[in-house]
Amino acid sequence: MVHLDTVTLPFAALGPDNPLPPLAPPRPVTPLIDASAAGPDMARNLAYGRPATLLPYTVQDGYTRELTDGKLTVAVVDNGVVRAEFMLDFGGRMRSLVHLPTGRELLHRNPILQPANLGLRNAWFAGGVEWNLGTTGHTPLTCAPVHAARVVRPDGVEVLRMWEFERNRELVYQIDAYAPEGSAVLHVHVRIINPNAHEVPVYWWSNIAVPETPDTRVLAPADAAYHLAYDGVLRRVPIPVHDGVDRSYPANGRHAADYFYDIAPPRRRWIAALDAGGSGLVQASTDRLRGRKLFLWGQAGGGRRWQEWLSPADQPYLEIQAGLARTQLEHLPMPPGAQWSWLEVYGLLAADAAKTGDWDSACTAVEDALEELVPRHLVDAEHDAARQWLDQPPVERLHNGSGWGALERLHRSATGDPSLELPGVPFDTTGDEQEPWLNLLATGDMRGPLEAPLSYQVTPGWRQRLEHAGDNWLTWLHRGVARWHAGEADAARDAWHASLAATANPWALRNLAVCDENADSAASLLLQAGEMLPTPLRALTVETLQALLAADRLRDALALVDGLPPDLRADGRIQMLECSAAIAEGSLDRAGRLIGAGIVVADLREGEDALDQLWFAYHERRDPTLPRTAHPLPRSYDFRMTES
Structure with missing residues (x-):
């Protein structure tokens, strides 16, 4: 079942956008100084695709730290086993995922919405699952509305469809979230469309915030990871023990850290964050979504301060993430007219043997439990079957996103280019921001x-x-x-x-x-x-x-x-x-x-x-x-x- 709902929580309003065009190139938190640990393929991807600026986006820096209770619109996917909420005015972020039989919240459901300067356009907030398309960093659309509609598959399953036009890369992305009857996992089918007659650098990461406890253990099917230290050096390090510390327990980490797991191609793509009892959230996908990552703020004073800056101090979190490349420093070349898609699944996994013991046996226990929860061949088959309904038009519009896709469709259509005439993700509404450009199209003047x-x-x-x-x-x-x-x-x-x-x-x-x-x-x-x-x-x-x-x-x-x-x-x-x-x-x-x-x-x-x-x-x-x-x-x- 797919429907709209509202949630009430304290939030700081975004305020007006900064009208000054961002002329400088995007600034990474940690500049890459030494990438000698990268192989030839990764080295190419590291050097490829950096945007000159974040234009045409403006900067979102008009917020404060004054929280006021307010209502936010969410779309809900609920099959009686899992219930997911998506924030339609904030990039379609999945705010909550509850396993209904146990009542367990699987994500870090932040009880506040406090923007802070961590996004490409400045404003960003912690919690849930963020869908990142664009370039290295948190997506320009993380604090922007998305289009949303209800779609009904040929077999009667209701789908929440969200879509937008990403302006910096001129790409369309489509997210279809659904939970078939009786399914213990939420399905999220993602498609990126390159409507251009030229190659486009592509970056995607699904950033999943989960609760952090002293005994949380994060596992992924790898024995090494790429770690970018704050000295700007990319290192390939062993997993789970690095510098004498078992990094599978994030509470052991003193400082903020990124670990990009180097998963060999034959292995199934998954990552899990489990509690002391061996249960917690697992995310798995079809093979195109290759990368997996752990991010933690660390236990030092600065990391703890960032935690309370973004979320209540008594609710720390960490992130497990999944991306197209092995690291978030890379872009991949997407051919002209190409469409890339994959299927992600999210659910509650229980693997008693994963709570203790060595890394290999713990990973094997998770893989066995995952195969029982949702077999790999069924995920692949579900992804293949989606081709039948990906372009199916919505039956009910739930929410309007930006008018930029509609403007670009009109702009291209005026030159005989039908590349944005997409029935499954219709771009058909414009707003005040597009008026000057509509005038330019209509009159040739501004x-x-x-x-x-x-x-x-x-x-x-x-x-x-x-x-x-x-x-x-x-x-x-x-x-x-x-x-x-x-x-x-x-x-x-x-x-x-x-x-x-x-x-x-x-x-x-x-x-x-x-x-x-x-x-x-x-x-x-x-x-x-x-x-x-x-x-x-x-x-x-x-x-x-x-x-x-x-x-x-x-x-x-x-x-x-x-x-x-x-x-x-x-x-x-x-x-x-x-x-x-x-x-x-x-x-x-x-x-x-x-x-x-x-x-x-x-x-x-x-x-x-x-x-x-x-x-x-x-x-x-x-x-x-x-x-x-x-x-x-x-x-x-x-x-x-x-x-x-």
């Missing part, structure tokens, strides 16, 4: 007030339309963004100068500042852009303060803060930058008031060490003769991923 653009387009097809549109400040602005994304920096600057020449505007000034290699002139451009706005914009203020600090214009930075309205002065990131400027300028009383009151940076980035560096910089400036141990880092400022 006009608008001097307000910040709500959206961008950078693909070759849209760039061609922009280059042939009428000349005005807005068209030149968008041309510059598309040119920059294409790697044509000089042509982008020319476009932004032309935008300014047509009509003075802060948005072209800001873009010119971002690509200005001179810190002082970049800061001046940003100050000029800010002066043109009727009210300060948080994102522009943050960039201006960062530029002023880089240019060592400390008094200008503090003067800018002094002139801000109270709401921006209270913003945690702005306070952090103000404190940094005050320390460097020698205004230690000012810095002390800020750091003593407690700076809370709502969008602190994963791996960002700014708060601990700020704490120690302040105390070292006050008395450089004292060691750091004289002023221990407060727990509220400890987000360190390592000891150093």
Whole structure:
């Protein structure tokens, strides 16, 4: 049975998107410095497919840490044995999976929804099963709506279908979740469609959050794993014992860690997180979904702090994950017009022999129990049979996602390209964000007030339309963004100068500042852009303060803060930058008031060490003769991923 429901929980609203185009390339939490452990195939995949920017997406950084009770729409799949909930306004994430006969929740069902800066577009939240399509990191669609509908298979089984158009790669993805009568496992059939006439780099990981207890054991059918340490070195390490520690028990890990299990091709693809009694969630799939991974925050202060930042402190979690490649650092080449699909199954597994004993016998026990729960040949057969109904049109629309797929369908259809005419996943609704681009399609022109653009387009097809549109400040602005994304920096600057020449505007000034290699002139451009706005914009203020600090214009930075309205002065990131400027300028009383009151940076980035560096910089400036141990880092400022 498939139906809609609502859940009530405390959540922090996402707030408005940042209107400034993200011109920099995506920044990994840990840059890959040494990949010498990779074989030839992996090395190729590691070097392949990195996007120049996250455009055409905008950044989602308008949230706070103020939680308010509210209702969220979920879609439910329930066959009387398993019950799953999917969050349709948040990437279709599976929020909950309950084994009804025992009443056991198999996932980390986060009782709050608190965005934090761990996603590609910044906003991300912990819990459930996240469907990641795009590039290394949490998908751009993790905090965005998806289309959803009810589909009825030829045999009468109801299916929850969710789909969207991923704009950075121009791919369609389709998720069909269902539970046949009597099935003890939830079935999730995933299909990726490349509607383009060119090869596309593809990245997919299903990220599964599960409860972490002192005796949780994670198992996968491998005897080695690839581990990326925070020193940027990719290492192939033995599993389960590495550096004298049994890593199959995540509670043994002191620091945050990724372990990508190296599963040999003949083995069945699965991963399980089991409790002391040998029971817990198992995820298995058909062979295309090759990779499996364990992620843990670790038991050190920084890892525990991240846990409570994302979820209640008494409900720690870890992630078991499944992906197309062996590691999350890789992309795979998807041929023109190709369709890739696989079937995942999720359920409660009980394997008494897996709770103790050596690794091999524990893995064998899980494989035996998995074969009894859902035989491998039946999963393969179920995947093959899905071809009969994957393109079947929905019988009932449950939820509307974004209008970008519909806009792209219209854009392609105008040139005789039917590649997005997909009856099983209809793209047929547009919204306010698409209006300027619909006008460009209809009139060949683009006009608008001097307000910040709500959206961008950078693909070759849209760039061609922009280059042939009428000349005005807005068209030149968008041309510059598309040119920059294409790697044509000089042509982008020319476009932004032309935008300014047509009509003075802060948005072209800001873009010119971002690509200005001179810190002082970049800061001046940003100050000029800010002066043109009727009210300060948080994102522009943050960039201006960062530029002023880089240019060592400390008094200008503090003067800018002094002139801000109270709401921006209270913003945690702005306070952090103000404190940094005050320390460097020698205004230690000012810095002390800020750091003593407690700076809370709502969008602190994963791996960002700014708060601990700020704490120690302040105390070292006050008395450089004292060691750091004289002023221990407060727990509220400890987000360190390592000891150093």
